[in-house]
Amino acid sequence: MSTFFADGMTIARRNLIKIKRVPDLLIFATLQPIMFVLLFGFVFGSLAGDGDAAGYREFMMAGIFAQTIIFGATITGAGMAEDMQKGVIDRFRTLPMHPGAVLFGRTLADVANNLLVLVVMSLTGLAVGWRLRDGAVNALIAYGLMLLFAYAFSWVMAFIGLKVRAPEIVNNAAFMVIFPATFIADTFVPGRSLPGVLKTISGWNPVSSITLVAREHFGNLFALQPPGTSRGQLEAATKYTWALQHAELYTLIWIVVMLAVFVPLSIRAYSRAVGK
Amino acid sequence: MSPQPAVIADGLVKHYKTVKAIDGVSLEVPEGTVLGVLGPNGAGKTTTVRVLTTLIRPDAGHAFVAGADVIKQPQEVRRRIGVSGQYAAVDEYLTGYENLEMVGRLYHLPRREAKARARELLRQFRLEDAADRPAKGYSGGMRRRLDLAGALVARPPVIFLDEPTTGLDPRSRGDMWEVIADLVSGGTSVLLTTQYLEEADRLADDIVVVDHGTVIAHGTADQLKDEVGGERLEVTVADGARLDDARRLLERVGHGDADITEHTRRVSVAVRAGTRSLIEGVRLLDEAGVEVKDIGIRRPTLDDAFLALTGHRAEDDEQEAAS
Ligand SMILES: Nc1ncnc2c1ncn2[C@@H]1O[C@H](COP(=O)(O)OP(=O)(O)O)[C@@H](O)[C@H]1O
Numbered sequence A: 001m002s003t004f005f006a007d008g009m010t011i012a013r014r015n016l017i018k019i020k021r022v023p024d025l026l027i028f029a030t031l032q033p034i035m036f037v038l039l040f041g042f043v044f045g046s047l048a049g050d051g052d053a054a055g056y057r058e059f060m061m062a063g064i065f066a067q068t069i070i071f072g073a074t075i076t077g078a079g080m081a082e083d084m085q086k087g088v089i090d091r092f093r094t095l096p097m098h099p100g101a102v103l104f105g106r107t108l109a110d111v112a113n114n115l116l117v118l119v120v121m122s123l124t125g126l127a128v129g130w131r132l133r134d135g136a137v138n139a140l141i142a143y144g145l146m147l148l149f150a151y152a153f154s155w156v157m158a159f160i161g162l163k164v165r166a167p168e169i170v171n172n173a174a175f176m177v178i179f180p181a182t183f184i185a186d187t188f189v190p191g192r193s194l195p196g197v198l199k200t201i202s203g204w205n206p207v208s209s210i211t212l213v214a215r216e217h218f219g220n221l222f223a224l225q226p227p228g229t230s231r232g233q234l235e236a237a238t239k240y241t242w243a244l245q246h247a248e249l250y251t252l253i254w255i256v257v258m259l260a261v262f263v264p265l266s267i268r269a270y271s272r273a274v275g276k
Numbered sequence B: 001m002s003p004q005p006a007v008i009a010d011g012l013v014k015h016y017k018t019v020k021a022i023d024g025v026s027l028e029v030p031e032g033t034v035l036g037v038l039g040p041n042g043a044g045k046t047t048t049v050r051v052l053t054t055l056i057r058p059d060a061g062h063a064f065v066a067g068a069d070v071i072k073q074p075q076e077v078r079r080r081i082g083v084s085g086q087y088a089a090v091d092e093y094l095t096g097y098e099n100l101e102m103v104g105r106l107y108h109l110p111r112r113e114a115k116a117r118a119r120e121l122l123r124q125f126r127l128e129d130a131a132d133r134p135a136k137g138y139s140g141g142m143r144r145r146l147d148l149a150g151a152l153v154a155r156p157p158v159i160f161l162d163e164p165t166t167g168l169d170p171r172s173r174g175d176m177w178e179v180i181a182d183l184v185s186g187g188t189s190v191l192l193t194t195q196y197l198e199e200a201d202r203l204a205d206d207i208v209v210v211d212h213g214t215v216i217a218h219g220t221a222d223q224l225k226d227e228v229g230g231e232r233l234e235v236t237v238a239d240g241a242r243l244d245d246a247r248r249l250l251e252r253v254g255h256g257d258a259d260i261t262e263h264t265r266r267v268s269v270a271v272r273a274g275t276r277s278l279i280e281g282v283r284l285l286d287e288a289g290v291e292v293k294d295i296g297i298r299r300p301t302l303d304d305a306f307l308a309l310t311g312h313r314a315e316d317d318e319q320e321a322a323s
């Protein structure tokens, strides 16, 4: 077990060096959320009407946070696929290292990546008027849970990367799945106002629950309050499923399940995979 | 009691759907010796190495490396081996130094030792100047050297080299041979695969020839060469009337009778001293005033070995396999 952590750190360092040598990835990963904050904030914000554009920007920040960290996990998947394509994985697999260390190191390096992205996004958000209105402790809980969720999800993507072995396919497939998954959720448009089946999907979508956790802990839950509704009415309408009523618990369940299923699956796939 | 062999493979089988990649490979590498595994493309060399280095599990058979069971104790095996695969397993984004230091850390060397060992190997492999550049910019030969250095980081007692010079230009190949020869003189047990008879001849104590996933011959380089016919000195004379003189002179340089092919005006004889025989031949012919159109040492190729050992040519097999 000690080699799991020590070897994992060695691999994490290797992946961070790579980010340093090929900064395009990181630049793209940080520019994209800035672009999203500005684009969504001002384009969708205009729909909310003059008085509420600022409120909308505050509302959607949690959604952009969730979408960005989820997309961040594709870096893990694409990186794993790239490793599988290149010969270096054969070197690792003949070394006396823990079989989970390559995956652990990669997911760990991507937490560092996500941390940086969260900082850049927060600064951009603050610049367009977003505020943390529920204290530092709650904000830290929100950030912590988002990082955990992203970490667990990166094991899912690692598994996909191991199976698919082509970074481009991982990126395209991820886009096809993650894009709808992060839109049919309580992210950019309030889930409660989605039509029919989309509303049901959003109600049980873990992207909604992680977004809601963040939104509540940032104190942004009432940023977009339709005229004539009380806070109580708005909260009740927002939390229209069990998952949303117990957003922290529901999110934690997803985190635990993703880790419990995909950590062993990925390690097994890694141990069995043969390089080229 | 004789010491246990460094590598024992017994009846290894690995099939992929319809392809029998290896079909009962057995071999041994006595401790402190070099075994050359010689075979054409597709013979099953890489598959054998992959099984012995714990990368794939065989469908049948047993193997022990440095006393550990490849199937039951893969982690033990990994502690005792160094591997340099057919495709250089270096991390392109890391520098040469970072690559070796990382490998040292993953062998669980203490940090300081990993760093010192990395520098030492870079010096030894003449990669000092490129040590702090990302491996992405390395030439093919440099990558192979870095990869080989990676195999040596932990000074493992058993080393596997899968086609270490395939695809290299002659100069890099010569460099590589020197490095491997050094290694061997240090007493490490080595299993080396190659498509080149010359390479096996230079580096290996013992040779097994593989074809279609099985071992078809086993012996020392000299034994196999005798079977194949060894090196020959070949001369084409300008004047057909001097063929007989040429034969007489060449028989003084070589062993046994010289062959004459009248219509090509060519004489050839088996020799054992390579370039020295060539020089000697040139001198004798020149002194006797025999004008030479062409002269050279012809070394037996893998094709010759196959022809001698199996009665068919390696290339025909490949075409068969491809069709
Ligand atoms: N993963 C694989 N899937 C299918 N066939 C394979 C695989 N690996 C090797 N083979 C086949 O097994 C045979 C032996 O391959 P290999 O061991 O790479 O030969 P060599 O290294 O001697 O060139 C070849 O016909 C090759 O195509």
Ligand SMILES: [Mg+2]
Pocket: B045, B046, B047, B086, B162, B163
């Ligand atoms: Mg091969």
